[in-house]
Structures are given as structure tokens and as C-alpha cells.
Amino acid sequence: MDLAVNLAKRSHCIKAQVGAVLTRDTRIISIGYNGPPAGTHNCDEEFSDVGCPRDSKGSCSLALHAEQNAILYAAKNGSEIEGSTIYVTLSPCIACARIIYSMKIARVVFLHSYAEYKGIGSDEGVDFLRRFGVAVERYAPGEGGLLVSEPPIAKKTV
Numbered sequence: 084m085d086l087a088v089n090l091a092k093r094s095h096c097i098k099a100q101v102g103a104v105l106t107r108d109t110r111i112i113s114i115g116y117n118g119p120p121a122g123t124h125n126c127d128e129e130f131s132d133v134g135c136p137r138d139s140k141g142s143c144s145l146a147l148h149a150e151q152n153a154i155l156y157a158a159k160n161g162s163e164i165e166g167s168t169i170y171v172t173l174s175p176c177i178a179c180a181r182i183i184y185s186m187k188i189a190r191v192v193f194l195h196s197y198a199e200y201k202g203i204g205s206d207e208g209v210d211f212l213r214r215f216g217v218a219v220e221r222y223a224p225g226e227g228g229l230l231v232s233e234p235p236i237a238k239k240t241v
């Protein structure tokens with residue numbers, strides 16, 4: 084999870100910065116952070132004053148989410164994804180939850196709750212995953228562990 088928190092800092096997205104690490108048998112098989120596909124846009128540079136174009140839910144319409152980037156990279160490189168664990172700094176949205184489920188990822192560990200930051204009652208992505216048998220847990224640092232992470236939503240103000 085420390086690595087996911089550090090990866091999140093590499094995101095160029097203005098609104099949210101999220102990192103993800105995909106592991107299998109205690110080895111890292113892929114990493115990702117949210118942002119438009121490589122070689123396309125850098126939201127913070129291109130839209131520094133207006134903010135990036137938003138979809139109907141208010142999210143960046145150009146970005147792939149951290150989970151999507153991590154999973155796509157693993158798939159592209161032929162890594163075995165089934166049965167893996169994904170660590171993510173923000174609980175998965177419903178779109179990512181569908182992909183996580185479809186790729187047969189066994190376990191999701193998240194740091195921040197998307198619903199808590201949005202002030203909404205339930206985490207629909209987490210609900211979806213649990214309902215269909217994917218283990219989802221909130222990250223709990225070990226005894227004496229200290230993990231400092233900024234809230235990922237609205238970290239950078241436009």
C-alpha cells in the first residue's frame with residue numbers, strides 16, 4: 084500500500100490522484116495510477132486553469148482509473164491476473180469493480196473510501212464486488228505502522 088500511495092503522486096490528474104498495485108503470490112505484477120492513456124493528455128498541463136473535461140458523474144473523462152491502468156498493463160504483458168490481489172488508494176468505482184470481477188481478481192485492499200469522500204451512503208463498487216464473492220477489505224497498517232496519505236479527492240484545487 085505504501086507503493087500505491089507513492090504511485091498516486093505521479094498522477095497528472097487535477098481532481099483525484101489514485102495509485103494501484105497488482106500482486107500475485109506476494110510479487111508485484113503490475114502498477115498503475117489514474118490518468119489518460121500514455122501519449123495522449125496531461126490534464127494538469129493542458130487544462131491547468133479550467134480543469135479537465137468531465138463526464139456526467141464529474142470525473143475526468145479522459146483518464147483511465149488506476150485499477151484499469153494496472154490491469155491493462157498486466158494483461159498486455161501476459162501476466163496471470165486470476166487470483167491476484169489489487170491494492171488501491173481509493174475504493175474502486177463500479178466500472179472498475181466490473182473489470183476487477185471479470186478478470187477474476189480475488190482480493191481488493193483499499194485505503195480511502197470513495198463513498199466517505201463523496202458523502203454518499205454506500206460504496207457501490209465495493210458492494211458489487213462483495214456481492215459476487217470478491218474479498219474486499221480496508222487497509223489496516225500493522226502494529227506501529229504509519230501510512231500518511233493525503234485524501235485523494237480534490238487534492239489539487241483548480
Ligand SMILES: [Zn+2]
Pocket residue numbers: 095096097098126135136143144145146
Ligand atoms: Zn483529468
Ligand SMILES: [Zn+2]
Pocket residue numbers: 148149150175176177178179180
Ligand atoms: Zn474506477
